[in-house]
Amino acid sequence: MSNVLYDEPGPKARRRAAIGTVVAAAILLGFTGVAVWRLADRGQFDAELWSPLINPSDENFVLVWRLLAQGLQATLTAAVLAISLSLVIGTLLGVSRLMLGKVGRIPVVAVIELFRGLPVIISIFYVYILVRSTGIDISFLPGSDGLWFLVIGLTFYNSVIIAEIVRAGVNSLPRGQSEAALAIGMTRWKSMKNVELPQAFRTMLPALISQLVVVLKDTSLVAVLGLYTELLRRGNLISLNLDNPIQVLFVVGLIFILINYGLSKLAEFVERRLSTRGQSSTVLVKTGDAVA
Amino acid sequence: MDAVFDNMDLFWSGFLRSLGICLWGMVGSLVLGTFIAACRVSPIPSLRWFGTSWVTLIRNCPLTVVLFFMAFGLPEIGINQSYYVFGVAALVIYTSAFVCEAIRSGINSVSAGQAEAARSIGLTFGQSLSQVVMPQAFRSIVPPLGSVIIAMFKNSAVVGAFGVGRDLWSVYKNLTSAQGYDGLPVITGVAVGYLCITLPAAAILAYTERKVAIAR
Numbered sequence: 001m002s003n004v005l006y007d008e009p010g011p012k013a014r015r016r017a018a019i020g021t022v023v024a025a026a027i028l029l030g031f032t033g034v035a036v037w038r039l040a041d042r043g044q045f046d047a048e049l050w051s052p053l054i055n056p057s058d059e060n061f062v063l064v065w066r067l068l069a070q071g072l073q074a075t076l077t078a079a080v081l082a083i084s085l086s087l088v089i090g091t092l093l094g095v096s097r098l099m100l101g102k103v104g105r106i107p108v109v110a111v112i113e114l115f116r117g118l119p120v121i122i123s124i125f126y127v128y129i130l131v132r133s134t135g136i137d138i139s140f141l142p143g144s145d146g147l148w149f150l151v152i153g154l155t156f157y158n159s160v161i162i163a164e165i166v167r168a169g170v171n172s173l174p175r176g177q178s179e180a181a182l183a184i185g186m187t188r189w190k191s192m193k194n195v196e197l198p199q200a201f202r203t204m205l206p207a208l209i210s211q212l213v214v215v216l217k218d219t220s221l222v223a224v225l226g227l228y229t230e231l232l233r234r235g236n237l238i239s240l241n242l243d244n245p246i247q248v249l250f251v252v253g254l255i256f257i258l259i260n261y262g263l264s265k266l267a268e269f270v271e272r273r274l275s276t277r278g279q280s281s282t283v284l285v286k287t288g289d290a291v292a
Numbered sequence: 293m294d295a296v297f298d299n300m301d302l303f304w305s306g307f308l309r310s311l312g313i314c315l316w317g318m319v320g321s322l323v324l325g326t327f328i329a330a331c332r333v334s335p336i337p338s339l340r341w342f343g344t345s346w347v348t349l350i351r352n353c354p355l356t357v358v359l360f361f362m363a364f365g366l367p368e369i370g371i372n373q374s375y376y377v378f379g380v381a382a383l384v385i386y387t388s389a390f391v392c393e394a395i396r397s398g399i400n401s402v403s404a405g406q407a408e409a410a411r412s413i414g415l416t417f418g419q420s421l422s423q424v425v426m427p428q429a430f431r432s433i434v435p436p437l438g439s440v441i442i443a444m445f446k447n448s449a450v451v452g453a454f455g456v457g458r459d460l461w462s463v464y465k466n467l468t469s470a471q472g473y474d475g476l477p478v479i480t481g482v483a484v485g486y487l488c489i490t491l492p493a494a495a496i497l498a499y500t501e502r503k504v505a506i507a508r
Binding site: 005006007009013017020021022024025028034035038039042044113114116117118119120121122123125126129130132133134213216217218220221223224225232236245246249250252253256257260261264 | 333335336337338339342348349351352353354355356357358360361364365368369370399407411417421425446447448449450453454474475476479480482483486487490491494
């Protein structure tokens with residue numbers, strides 16, 4: 001292991017590290033122990049609070065898990081819709097920012113900067129208020145209104161992020177690519193569509209998958225507003241009936257962590273598979289990550 | 293828009309309160325994130341495991357879940373605080389995972405040869421860290437760290453919607469449900485309030501990035 005901060009440890013340093021490990025582990029376990037003991041003291045480990053979630057013979061087990069599955073399905077529906085819409089709109093925004101002239105792109109840049117600075121939870125709520133007070137009819141869209149408040153709100157924010165990812169992806173290409181395309185007589189639009197974008201999407205793929213993690217997490221924002229019953233809101237409703245918020249939240253959190261961890265690993269895997277060329281994709285994934 | 297202009301003082305105090313949440317969140321997550329990053333790069337294995345699991349668990353869990361978990365869980369282990377404290381604490385814990393990763397990747401971006409060279413010309417560990425490694429790491433830490441902090445400013449709106457009181461969100465609730473104003477102009481005012489925090493922050497970040505950019 002090469003590390004900038006310290007050299008390869010010798011026997012003395014290894015002994016010190018071993019002592020440090022024991023001490024640090026003892027302190028960490030001590031904190032955990034106190035927390036667990038206090039939780040147990042309050043009866044948070046009682047079987048009746050956990051059994052609807054972990055005991056298949058409990059009368060509520062099937063019902064609770066069916067509801068959680070519905071919540072998860074609602075979360076995934078919203079996330080997939082939002083990321084697909086964002087991909088289309090974001091690509092259009094990104095390409096127009098690249099292809100319009102210095103003056104022509106001002107409105108595009110303004111839109112991007114505006115929605116990038118707006119908190120997602122505000123844009124979701126804004127869509128809801130806008131629809132409600134202007135009386136716009138969105139019932140022609142399939143699914144509940146709540147779903148579309150969430151999807152449109154998420155799309156506002158994420159299409160802007162994807163526009164920036166597209167721009168970075170196209171800009172990371174060697175200039176020779178578009179020069180060659182123009183030299184063989186392609187128009188600028190054809191060069192973008194047939195030469196630059198396909199390559200940019202390749203480097204963007206890991207960043208797009210990481211962005212899906214962000215969107216999945218952000219779907220749960222709507223639970224705070226209570227407009228749509230996704231996984232977290234479903235969990236809160238379940239715990240209202242069973243009176244075990246900690247236990248249900250533990251399970252809901254675990255589901256989110258497992259799915260998102262899987263997606264992050266997938267993004268890393270795709271990135272390794274694609275990283276035959278330069279490091280541009282690594283930079284992109286980090287940008288996607290940071291926007292969480 | 294009367295709803296906004298007639299209640300400017302309310303918006304102003306809400307804005308200051310939201311700004312306060314952002315600043316407490318920033319200070320807290322920088323301190324905690326640096327500590328977790330130090331754990332992740334430390335030579336002590338158990339601290340590394342702690343850092344890694346902290347980042348993995350918290351980065352993949354929605355802020356809302358962290359928030360609810362703390363609000364329900366902490367009173368059970370005997371920690372009773374206001375929603376304001378819980379909200380800021382959840383924001384700090386959530387952001388610390390991203391701060392940690394920004395710092396760690398910055399440190400790792402410095403090549404090991406730099407530290408080796410510094411040590412071989414006789415600098416002590418502290419000198420090589422403070423004069424060779426960290427200045428170089430700092431330049432690559434600034435851009436991702438800045439994005440993380442701005443993302444946290446935006447996430448402070450979630451904490452507000454959770455009901456910490458007297459911030460921009462509660463201004464919305466106060467004006468719409470208690471005073472019966474129409475929602476649209478009020479939420480527009482709230483959105484502008486948040487933009488007044490995030491857009492200047494983004495401008496400062498862009499300026500700093502240009503200042504510390506590595507000439508390639």
